Structure formats: C-alpha cells, structure tokens
Amino acid sequence: MADINPRTQQHTEIRKAVRDVCSAYDSSYWQKIEEASGYPDEFIQALTKTGWLSALIPEEYGGGGASLVEASVILEEINRSGANSGACHAQMYIMGALLRHGSPEQKSKYLPQIASGKLRLQSFAVTEPTTGTDTTKTRTIAEKRGDRYFVNGQKVWISRVQHTDLMMLLARTTPREQVTKKTDGLSIFLVDLRENGGKGLTIRPIRNMVNHETNELFFDDFEVPAENLIGQEGKGFKYILDGMNAERILIAAECVGDGYWFIDKARGYSTDRVVFDRPIGQNQGIQFPIAQAYAQIRAADLMRYEAAELFDSGKPCGAEANMAKLLAADASWQAANVCLQTFGGFGFASEYDIERKFRETRLYQVAPISTNLILSFIAEHVLGMPRSF
Numbered sequence: 084m085a086d087i088n089p090r091t092q093q094h095t096e097i098r099k100a101v102r103d104v105c106s107a108y109d110s111s112y113w114q115k116i117e118e119a120s121g122y123p124d125e126f127i128q129a130l131t132k133t134g135w136l137s138a139l140i141p142e143e144y145g146g147g148g149a150s151l152v153e154a155s156v157i158l159e160e161i162n163r164s165g166a167n168s169g170a171c172h173a174q175m176y177i178m179g180a181l182l183r184h185g186s187p188e189q190k191s192k193y194l195p196q197i198a199s200g201k202l203r204l205q206s207f208a209v210t211e212p213t214t215g216t217d218t219t220k221t222r223t224i225a226e227k228r229g230d231r232y233f234v235n236g237q238k239v240w241i242s243r244v245q246h247t248d249l250m251m252l253l254a255r256t257t258p259r260e261q262v263t264k265k266t267d268g269l270s271i272f273l274v275d276l277r278e279n280g281g282k283g284l285t286i287r288p289i290r291n292m293v294n295h296e297t298n299e300l301f302f303d304d305f306e307v308p309a310e311n312l313i314g315q316e317g318k319g320f321k322y323i324l325d326g327m328n329a330e331r332i333l334i335a336a337e338c339v340g341d342g343y344w345f346i347d348k349a350r351g352y353s354t355d356r357v358v359f360d361r362p363i364g365q366n367q368g369i370q371f372p373i374a375q376a377y378a379q380i381r382a383a384d385l386m387r388y389e390a391a392e393l394f395d396s397g398k399p400c401g402a403e404a405n406m407a408k409l410l411a412a413d414a415s416w417q418a419a420n421v422c423l424q425t426f427g428g429f430g431f432a433s434e435y436d437i438e439r440k441f442r443e444t445r446l447y448q449v450a451p452i453s454t455n456l457i458l459s460f461i462a463e464h465v466l467g468m469p470r471s472f
C-alpha cells in the first residue's frame with residue numbers, strides 16, 4: 084500500500100533503522116514467546132544494543148539525545164512491526180524524572196550504564212491495591228533512619244520487575260495527616276533491586292490477559308540508601324506529574340503504531356480473501372469500517388505530533404498530550420475491532436496475531452492511565468468545569 088501519510092515521510096532514517104531491528108522478530112517469534120508466557124529478551128537486547136531504548140538519554144551520558152518526537156517514532160515503529168512496546172517502554176517513560184530531577188551524581192552513576200545496556204531501568208512502582216488512581220492516598224511509606232529509608236507497604240501491577248535492575252518507587256515520606264497539601268509528602272526513589280539480595284521485598288507475579296510480566300510487591304523494611312532519593316523529599320508527586328505529558332505522548336504513539344498495523348492487516352486480508360466469488364474488501368460493509376478506522380488513526384496521529392512538538396519546544400502541552408492519548412487509544416481499539424471482524428473466524432486463530440494485538444491494544448484504555456481519568460482532566464483542567472475529585 085502506498086504510504087500517503089506525509090508525517091511518515093519524516094524521520095525516515097529512524098523508522099527504517101527501527102524497522103530493520105524489529106524485522107528479525109517476526110510473527111513466529113512473538114507466538115513462541117506468548118506460548119511460553121516468556122519475556123522477549125533477545126528482542127530487548129537487540130533494541131538496547133542498537134541504542135533505541137536509550138534514545139532519550141543525553142549524548143553526554145552515552146545516549147541518543149533524541150527529541151520526544153523521535154522517541155515517539157521509535158515506539159510507534161516497534162508496535163507497528165507487530166511487537167509490543169510494553170516489554171520495554173518504561174525506560175523511556177521513567178527517564179524524564181531521572182533527567183530532570185536526579186542529582187549530577189545519580190545521573191553520572193546510572194545514565195551511562197543504562198545507555199550501554201549494562202543496567203535496565205524498566206519498572207515504575209506507583210499503583211497500590213487499595214488506592215487505585217487516587218495516588219495521593221499512597222500508603223506505602225518510606226521512613227528515614229540514619230542514612231537509609233525503610234520501605235513498608237504494598238504495590239500492585241508493577242511491570243517488568245523480574246527483568247530490570249532499577250525501579251523508580253513512589254512512597255509517602257510524610258503521613259498524609261501531617262501535610263497541608265495532599266500532594267506533598269510523597270517522594271520518589273531510584274531503587275537498585277540488585278542491592279539487597281531481595282531482602283525485604285516479596286514479588287508475586289500476576290497472571291493477566293496479555294503476556295505482560297507484572298507483579299504484586301510487598302515491602303517489609305526494605306532498605307533504600309538515602310542517596311537514592313530523587314530530588315527533594317516530599318516533592319515526588321510533582322516529579323511524577325512532570326513526566327506524565329511525555330508518557331501520554333509516547334503511549335499515543337504506540338497506539339498509533341498498533342492502529343496502522345491493524346489497518347495493514349485488515350486491508351491486506353480483505354483484498355485477498357474471496358467469499359461469494361469476490362474479495363470481501365469489495366463489499367462496502369467491509370471497506371467503510373476500515374476506512375473509518377484509518378481516518379481516526381490519522382487524526383490521532385496528528386494530535387500526537389502536535390503534543391510532541393509542543394513538548395519539544397518547551398511549551399505547555401498537557402491538553403494536547405492527554406487528548407493524543409485519548410484519541411489514539413480509542414482509534415487503535417476501533418481498528419482492532421474492525422480488523423478482528425474483517426478476519427472473521429480466522430481473527431481468533433493465534434497464528435494471525437490479531438487476537439494477541441487485540442488484547443494488547445485494549446490495555447491502553449486502562450493503563451498507564453484510564454480513559455475516564457483523561458476525560459476528567461480535559462473536562463476540569465482544559466474546559467474549566469467543576470472538579471469531581
């Protein structure tokens with residue numbers, strides 16, 4: 084199919100290079116990983132060795148020094164190839180907090196090792212079972228005693244813990260009752276999971292709908308050196324919010340990648356599959372939903388670029404980042420449904436990958452932020468409607 088999207092004519096070198104890496108990991112690779120409930124280690128190694136996962140690390144620390152637009156193109160291409168960025172994207176999401184708020188010592192200690200692939204920074208521990216999206220009610224506490232913090236509490240849905248060396252952790256350092264603003268008193272730590280030999284941390288994997296390594300974490304006097312606190316104690320919530328626009332934009336790009344993948348598959352199959360003596364794609368009942376889904380993805384893609392370009396030029400982009408994520412997650416889900424319908428029964432057969440990508444793209448409606456929370460941001464922070472919480 085001729086690619087008529089002028090945006091994909093930009094960053095062609097990045098696109099081609101990422102496509103080349105991904106092309107070595109075809110449908111059968113992903114099927115084997117899924118069957119074994121495994122982690123795509125070789126794929127992640129290949130992306131690490133070629134420097135794509137450290138794209139956002141500044142060049143002075145050995146990274147690629149990429150813009151957010153470029154980083155978003157990398158994740159888009161990964162998902163567009165049929166792979167799932169969920170195995171590795173956190174390295175890009177988390178990077179902002181370390182770059183912006185980490186001390187020079189922390190940056191020079193960790194960034195070169197992350198850039199070279201010696202260390203992985205793939206986990207971000209925010210969500211808790213009892214607090215859900217209401218992050219200021221975080222109950223995990225980190226209490227300072229001497230030169231160490233002792234962490235106690237529980238997290239849930241913490242991804243890639245078994246395949247990372249470093250984890251960013253959000254915990255309360257001052258009880259909520261003792262702060263005037265509920266967003267104060269939360270802190271973030273860069274936890275080196277290799278340090279304690281697992282002492283004080285129990286990891287319980289959660290079986291889930293997608294082949295995604297995610298876990299419950301139980302902290303019992305888990306020790307973190309005080310020097311691993313990021314930025315100022317008590318300001319962690321603000322640091323997390325700072326990183327959210329980048330995260331939303333990168334997620335939107337992944338959804339866009341999924342969306343184009345579904346359209347390619349649906350278009351190809353509908354052209355080849357003959358029923359009632361003609362390609363099913365000759366029927367407008369098949370054509371129109373595919374065309375509609377394509378138009379929605381193109382629209383979401385534009386909003387992704389608008390948001391990413393604003394971000395890169397240092398301008399406010401909260402509204403655009405949230406809308407990009409909302410539109411792209413909806414568009415990829417619409418494309419997934421259309422693609423499954425186009426394939427008919429064969430869409431349910433694992434060998435076509437449609438059902439796997441269908442499950443994977445559905446997750447974007449919920450994680451890392453659910454659609455309702457984005458809508459409430461748009462209603463209340465962009466349109467100025469009354470606050471609901």
Ligand SMILES: Cc1cc2nc3c(=O)[nH]c(=O)nc-3n(C[C@H](O)[C@H](O)[C@H](O)COP(=O)(O)OP(=O)(O)OC[C@H]3O[C@@H](n4cnc5c(N)ncnc54)[C@H](O)[C@@H]3O)c2cc1C
Pocket residue numbers: 206207208209210214215216217239240241242243291295297446449450451452453454455456459471472
């Ligand atoms: C596979 C997977 C991987 C994940 N990986 C990570 C990870 O690595 N690190 C991490 O910290 N978290 C992770 N998460 C957690 C994810 O970020 C949360 O599931 C998500 O933010 C939603 O939070 P919740 O599940 O607690 O839902 P809840 O907050 O309990 O909300 C449940 C539903 O109610 C809706 N809702 C809640 N409040 C309101 C309101 N006021 N108005 C309207 N609707 C509302 C929500 O939109 C949602 O649909 C992961 C989740 C999954 C499923």
